[in-house]
Amino acid sequence: MRVRQKLFAAMATLVVITSVAFFTLSHGYLSGLFRQYAQAAREGDAETWASYLEYYYQANGNSWFGVDSFIHQLAHGNAGQVSSLILYDAQGQVVAQIGTAGPDGGNTAPGPNSTSSGLVEAPIVVSGTKVGDLQIHDRGIAALTRIESTVLRSALLATVSGTLVTGLLALLIGAWFSRWITSPMQRVIQGLRRIAAGDLDTKVSVTSKDEFGEVADAFNDMANKLARTEQARRHLVADVAHELRMPLTVMQGQLELIQQGLKPAVPETLLPIQDEVFRLTRLVQDLHQLSLAEVGKLSLVKTTVYAGQLLARIVDNFEIEFEDKGISCSFINNIAPEATITVDPDRITQVFVNLLGNALRYTPAGGSIKVLVDEEGADLLVSIADTGPGIAADHLAHIFDRFYRADEDRSRETGGTGLGLAIAKEFVEAHSGRIEVSSTVGEGTEFTVRIPLDNADHASGKQR
Known part of the structure; x- marks a missing residue:
């Protein structure tokens, strides 16, 4: 996998994790907040009815006698908001009832403050003693429940849509950023390939001042040194050939004259050849010592x-x-x-x-x-x-x-x-x-x- 792909994969993973975390936290917080509000509204309505009934129970001599007419009067005053209401005494017996007990029309035994589609329960306590239970189904609470469901669905849709759009945008930016951040290295790689192909005049144009810029500068320095080294090598070959040509020509000419009999093979005739041999020997020795010194292999007896x-x-x-x-x-x-x-x-x-x-x-x-x-x-x-x-x-x-x-x-x-x-x-x-x-x-x-x-x-x- 290329560095660009690895970088994009890392950024994509980060975007996905961040999006999931954002969705989970935001949706959970919003849903919890709205449910708390709806629950508080339900409980507030039930507690209001319970306080009325507690007052009636105390005012009626700690008795539920005649509570039916009292409940009907209260229900009529709420403009029909209450669709059903059941009052249980301390023994769980029905004392009074308006309409049906729940949205399905059946009676529901009182439970610990349970709610379902607007059906709310609340205990009735007088002087620290539980004297009954109230089970009420309020149309306003039911409407609030429907509103809650609608709002939560809308919030879920908005959160999912926002998360997807934001994540997609982040991925697009990540793709562009990974391409932008790795483009200098791509140019360096292309330059290395051109140098491997023999183009030693290759230069990389990177203007950034970060590590990629340092790599590009080091690459350009390397290319310059390689070019100079190659040029020096070519010059060295040419110079060595030039230096060897003269003594070899002299030696060849003298030997040809001796072979043709134009010159005798006497010390006076061989002396120029010997001089050129000494010159070649000295040249080879100098080049050998110089080469050893340049690569740090010169033997020193200090x-x-x-x-x-x-x-x-x-x-x-x-x-x-x-x-x-x-x-x-x-x-x-x-x-x-x-x-x-x-x-x-x-x-x-x-x-x-x-x-x-x-x-x-x-x-x-x-x-x-x-x-x-x-x-x-x-x-x-x-x-x-x-x-x-x-x-x-x-x-x-x-x-x-x-x-x-x-x-x-x-x-x-x-x-x-x-x-x-x-x-x-x-x-x-x-x-x-x-x-x-x-x-x-x-x-x-x-x-x-x-x-x-x-x-x-x-x-x-x-x-x-």
Whole structure:
């Protein structure tokens, strides 16, 4: 059963229960109220006659002698309202009678205040002693009984009709409401089916601010991420194919020349092939590490290292490259010697090697590179700033994408595989850190890495 049907069934059940309860309570209350009124009218009429007869009994010396003429006079004064009347003495013997005892013309023995179609009974009590019983059939009471029956039938019909109309209207409103309340989910389901069919540009339009709106927003976010993931996958395939095409073409051409005998199979001829094999091997390794990092499966062998010593050693390894290119490098260490970080030394070393190599590649001769090691709150802060050409603002948002190159004219020989910054970002985030970049065209670029420190001791200034 669909949610819409379940919701409507629940509302229909509630409507039926409410209608039955309303009908039962309202009809029962109205019937009881009218019956109480009719009963009070009957008893009031009988008690009036009984009070007359009690007065007569006392005034007549506690005797019913001559009560017939008294009753006839009273009956004549009521303009014929009384169709029958029987007076019983204390022993149950008939003392006086007018007409027949009941509507069927037969005598009815006195009972405990019983009523039937206008026939009412009342005891006659004088000085606390029962001296007789009165049984009276009043045409006004009979008419009241007929009115009672008519009113109760009318009330029953009105209550049933009102309950049915109200219930039907409530069911119609419930059907509309269940359709309205579940329509956003129907749109989400349709969107899921379109995505399952391959339409990743599907969007769900839900303007409500309730849980359905949150589901729709989550669905749209999921669709956007799926679309971006699919686009990234397609770009990745295209980029990998592009990266592999060049070395494979070189290797194929060299091997064909060797096979045709145009080139001898000597080390000088095989060296370009070996270089392309190294390039392919490095590309495959980088892609493998990057893929592991993106899915959180990167193997990290963490150990505690002194942050300042680690960064100083990495910078020292580039000293010869800086001298060969005529670039000056300043290393400023503002953290205490005992400041440590718990990291995988090989992965973190690769991060800063990639960043320093990138700065070295783009800093012209005569330029400078500044490496600053400092503390910021509970984090180790490492800043690598160069005086290269800088990166345009529209490229900064994609600088950490795999295979992305801000300079599209740059060759693979001078520009690498285009995976270095992507790997650096994933490795830093795998250590619960973050990496940022800022750049000004014509002035240079600065990369900033933050990694949690093992302690928050503030550094004493150490400069090198």
